[in-house]
Amino acid sequence: MIDNPYYTNEFHGEYELISIGQLDLEEGGSIPDCQLAVATFGTLNDAKDNAILVTTWYSGTHQIFRDVYIGPEHALNPEKYFIVVINQIGNGLSTSPHNAPDDLAMSKFPKVRIGDDVVAQERLLREHFGIETLQLVVGGSMGAQQTYEWAVRFPDKVERAAPIAGTAQNTPHDFLYTHTLNEAIRSDPGWDGGEYKSNEDVKAGLTRQADIWGVVGFSTEFWKQEVWRALEFTTMDEFLDGFLRPYFTVMDPNDLLAMAWKWQRGDVTRHTGGDLGAALGRITAKTFVMPINEDMFFPPRDCAAEQALVPNSELRVVDDVLGHLGLFGVAPTYMPQIDQHLKELLDSDA
């Protein structure tokens, strides 16, 4: 267990650690006391039928949703809905390599799959809050993987689904992309087979990971148009050193690797023997598939191919020059589009 100040209330505001007990894992083994970090917004009504689940992405936590996506001015309106953001296993706030008990910690952390997260989330919602159905499941990137997994695994529980900038079945390109992110960490001698003493020991590797994100996570136009100037940086290097690299270097390397392993293997066809049409055909939720037009690794055509297999679905492409990392909501034109699509989805009959 490592003491990393990034994964604290000081940086992440209020959240609750909720134990769901022992979580048996698809790959074998278990997490004896699986704790999920949960942030809620709004009030669960007596019928317990106004809940929305928000899932988190690689490197992300509930924080970005609290700060950018959720509020009375947004579709994710806590005055109307009970919004539950559940941090994914391995993200540093929920049970993760860096904070697990010694026998699960660091290099000993078990392999966790997207399906394990969704099973854990369903149990938490049901046992802790008494929630049996969700008005909406929504998440971006790895959060979209969880959203699809929810809609395929628990079709009766998901009224609406909004996978943003992500896929139901991870693509080979994304597998290789994630491999390069992992290798940036694992090639750092400071990583030491996962037994480093501090994330600071792996700063060089985390910096290399950040730079690869810079190449694939943003769009070519983001750099060409110097969109980073909107964040009040005056040079590209300042943006890298002041924003993108520090974003990753404070994080825990093993936590990132645990999430990456999941990301690489996200695949709803595990339920249907490899048949994507059959898996997505199970979805009964009204679904808006929402790729970002400039996304370089979840391009709209990959998302559109899946959307075509979801019975009650629409493709809603979000325009954002930032590309995949448009998910951060930096562009002033981003959230209005998200809100418009989610509001329309929430207002529609499921």
Next chain:
Amino acid sequence: MIDNPYYTNEFHGEYELISIGQLDLEEGGSIPDCQLAVATFGTLNDAKDNAILVTTWYSGTHQIFRDVYIGPEHALNPEKYFIVVINQIGNGLSTSPHNAPDDLAMSKFPKVRIGDDVVAQERLLREHFGIETLQLVVGGSMGAQQTYEWAVRFPDKVERAAPIAGTAQNTPHDFLYTHTLNEAIRSDPGWDGGEYKSNEDVKAGLTRQADIWGVVGFSTEFWKQEVWRALEFTTMDEFLDGFLRPYFTVMDPNDLLAMAWKWQRGDVTRHTGGDLGAALGRITAKTFVMPINEDMFFPPRDCAAEQALVPNSELRVVDDVLGHLGLFGVAPTYMPQIDQHLKELLDSDA
């Protein structure tokens, strides 16, 4: 100086090493005895006005042009033209870090710019062959950078120009992309500040570089459609281990870094105080700008923006699902497009 069997006639067939004497460099310093590796095809006519110059890309040599681009069935027809392929400085065949005399070798190799290459090439063509004008300058990727540099620097000498999958002014996205390629090498402890004993010492870093090429050099569809099966591999891993990684791991790390430094700084506006329109406005060559539609780091829009500034030019987009590495000519539909465009260009009045 390192003995690397890849950079030999055994692997690269016939070529001639031609000294152009001392080459003074834009960044200062000089290469006292600059040798360029040259492969020629066809016969220079008495008027010396049937010459075509082909420039090389990052990691590339004359070999790919000999094997794929040049022949009586192609636009680059040696029965009609005298085709000179000049290997760029630093590519391992021409003067390069790994083969330079001791006082210039390895980490002591000076910084070379695209402009230095073009000055060296012009001198070689003039002094060695007596060539004063070129029917065509053509090259892909870094070869496109050299093509643009030729057309801007020596407008009277270039009748026609065909920059394929490259830009006149390197983009910030490409700068960062190349940085990640460089860091893959430099982060390998075996690189040893450029003083390794063998490229084998840097195999891990070169492998990481290969994988990053896999993410950005091909298209997402290349991986999704498993286009590598056309090369008779049966799994993605086999393709990586049998093709992409070995392609890079035989190469010299310092040579790759020398080319990368050039690539990052390719910029014809060095002639015009930063004014791209003024620089490209100098071009008198009839120019076909030929991006590849699926290219992730020289996307057509970047090439189109430059084409719009070249007076006597046309945009000719090449369809290839391989993306940037379509340049290898693997897709059977690639060379017919290249040939069609180049033939039309060569047959037109300059």
